Amino acid sequence: MVSLALKDVGATYGRRVVLSDINTGVLKGGQLTAVIGPNAAGKSTVFKRIAGLAAGPGLVHLSDTAKGSEAICYMPQDTGANAVLTxxxxxxxxxxxGSGWKVKDGELQEIDRVLAALKINELAFRGLGELSGGQRQLVSIAQALVRKPEVLLMDEPTSALDLFRQIEVLGFMKRLATQSGMAVLIALHDLNHALRYCEDTIVISDGSVVASGPTHAVVTADMLKSVYRVEARVEACSRGRPVIIVDDSIALG
Amino acid sequence: MTAIAEEIAGIEGRGRYRALVVRRLVMLSGLLAALFVSVAVDMALGPANYPLSDVLTALFWAETVGDQLRVVIWDIRMPIALMAVTVGASLSLAGAQMQTILANPLASPFTLGISAAAGFGAALGLVAGVAVFPVAVQYMVPINAFLMAMVAALFIHFASTMRGVTVETIVLLGIALVFTFNAALSLLEYLASEQALAAVVFWTMGSLTKATWPKVWVTAAVLLVAVPVFARRAWALTALRLGEDKAASFGIDVRRLRLETMLTVSLLAAIPVSFVGTIGFVGLVGPHIARMLVGEDQRFFLPASVLCGSLLLSVTSVVSKTLIPGAVLPIGIITALVGVPFFFVLIFTNRKRAW
Known part of the structure; x- marks a missing residue:
């Protein structure tokens, strides 16, 4: 099963340092790992750095895989809405x-399978420009899955989805990771989703890792206060699952 | 969804995709057939009109027709008819790929200042007798035009690679280039002798009448180089339309793809303009018509852009001969008059999004 680890990873845009000293333990395949943090903390940049799309120091260590660097697939937040494509x-x-013009039947079968799994086969012959933001996000997930990555980096894949679709997609990704052994890193803003679906969580703030480990140990009231400046409690619900309850007062200082 | 339902949906997806491909191939075949008819009609028309059957006989069984018909078709009319095809194809293809890499529907050799730069280069030769590249002075005008067009194209390219320069900025820079070169051209026209002024005005109107076989071969050769360059990158160029981040996430080296495409586009845009003068519109609208007909999968969009540009200019060539009997109007004047109505019909009847 694939695994991934970051050692002293940094990233720079020109002379500006946007990430520094990112270290993680071994991020295992077969599970979801949440990457959380405030806006502009550097979550997307971490993903781009792992995928080789941003420059910087440090080492992204990938366990032996058959596909090499192609094993990693970064899924940006949206897919183009202007393109005249179905x-x-x-x-x-x-x-x-990277392959030839000819499209084989097996390749089309794979597309059909992925679209059906995401329940968007009814959208198959609609133009990208006709889709809602949420539908485009599902298409973006399909584009990533059809590449059969071993490490999938999903940048806020549920930000435009309704609640039902969020639960459906995250549940699907969790099952897929378990079945295929894929390592899935997901940037999330809804921390309750992280608590529910992700075994591990990495917290990024100001371009550095401030906490990482099992989600229930990382997502705590103290972390919410120090990283998000939010007064909240993390309590077990009636079914025993931890949930975040935000109190009225928000620490804006 | 049950496994059976999934399988049925899958078959429907594959089947519909295959049907879509067939529809597009039929569309391309239709364009090709229309182009063939247009080229044949173009060759039939002139000071002496020949029936289409005579033209076809002269084309395919040249030894069976009289010397006069053979010379008129092969030595006089065919270079002009094929020049329309190759120039239309080059400009439309250049526009298509400019629109692709700059993600802007307004990009074309004309709107980004490449044609204006060529016009200025030509005028430098015609008015001031200045050879930008002082070798082969008898070809001063096309060489000047070509070099200035390349300067403009490369300026646009290198500006686009600078940090913080957005695609919108590039289009603005292009428009600034149009104004700059047009102002410089006006200055030259103001200073020009009456004879030189007439030559410049005629040049900037664009005309196919000076077409010769060598010019046809050069434009065709550039096309033959450019088409495989783009064809090999068909999937990558299509992916660029999903956005830079998305294309990069597919493993595409976006910067390199843009550089290779822009350099090829520069040649494609500069060569025809230096031979036939300023022909706007084809480079802008040809790709849009192609996009409306076959979408943006470059495996179809690429040949469709080539065929739409060729057909547009070939039909224009026919119209330029028939509008005023006995006179051949400069093609640059007619292009928009022919293309605009067709373009409007497509825009207003095509309910799907076209950009």
């Missing part, structure tokens, strides 16, 4: 990068 074509596009 959903089906845009997913095919992702699968066909």
């Amino acid at each position: 959903v089906y074509e845009s997913v095919l596009l992702s699968a066909k990068q």
Whole structure:
């Protein structure tokens, strides 16, 4: 099973240092790992750095995989809305990068399978420009899955989805990770989702890791106060699951 | 969803995709057939009109027709008809890829100042007798035009690679180039002799009448180099339309792809303009028509852009001969008049999003 570890990873845009000294333990395959933190903390940059799309010092260590660097797939927040392409074509596009013009039946079968798994096969022949933000996000997930990555970096994949779809997609990703052994890192803003679906969590603030480990140990009232400046409690619900309850007062200082 | 329902949905997806591909191939075949007809009609028209059957006989069984018909078709009209095809194809393809890499529907050799730069280069030769590249002075005008067009194209490219320069800025820079070169051109026109002024005005209107076989071969050769360059990158170029981040996430080296495309586009845009003068519109609208017909999968969009540009300019060539009997109007004047109505019909009847 694939695993990933970051050692002293940093990232720079020109002369500006946007990430520094990012260290993680071994991020295991077969599970979801949440990457959380305030806006502009550097979550997307961590993903880009892991995927080799941003420059910087440090080492991204990937356990031996058959696919090498192609094992890693970064899924940006959105997919282009201006392109005159159908959903089906845009997913095919992702699968066909680096290969010839001819499209084989097996490749189309894989697209059909992914669209059906995400329950968006009814959108298959709609134009990207006709989709809602949430639908485009699902297409973006399909584009990532069709590449069959071993490490999937999902940048806020549920930000535009309704509650039902959020639960459906995260549940699906968790099952998929368990079944396939894929390592899935997900940038999330809804920390209750992190508590429910992600075994481990990495907290990033101001371009550095401020906490990492099992989610229930990382997402605490103290962390919420120091990183998010929010007064909240993390308590067990009637079914015993931890949930975040935000109190009225917000520490803006 | 049950496994059976998933399987049925899957078959429907694959089937519909295959049907879409067939529809697009039919569309491309239709464009090709229309182009062939247009080129044949173009060759039939002129001071002496020939029936289409004579033109086809002269084309395919040249030895069976009289010397006069053979010379008129092969030596006089065919270079002009094929020049329309190659120039239209080059400008439309250049516009298509500019729009792709700059993610802007307004990008074209004309709107980004490449044509204006070529016009200025030509005028430098025609008015001031200045050869930008002082070798082969008899070809001063096209060489000047080509070099200035390349300067403008490379300026646009290097500006686009600078940090913090957005695609909107590039279009603004292009428009600034148009104004700058047009102002410089006006200055040259103001200072020009009456004879030189007439030559410059005629040049900037764009005309196919000076087409020769060598010019046709050069434009065709550039096309033959450019098309495989883009074809090999068809998936990557299509992916660029999903956004830079998305394309990079597919493993595409976006910076390199833009550089290679822009350099090829520079040649594609500069060569035809230096031979036939300023022909706007085709480079802007040809790709939009292609996009409306076959979408943006470059495996279809690329040939469709080539065919739409060729067809647009070939039909324009026909119209330029028929509008005023006995006179051939400069093609640059007619292009928009022919293309605009067709473009409007497509925009107003195509309910799907076209950009």
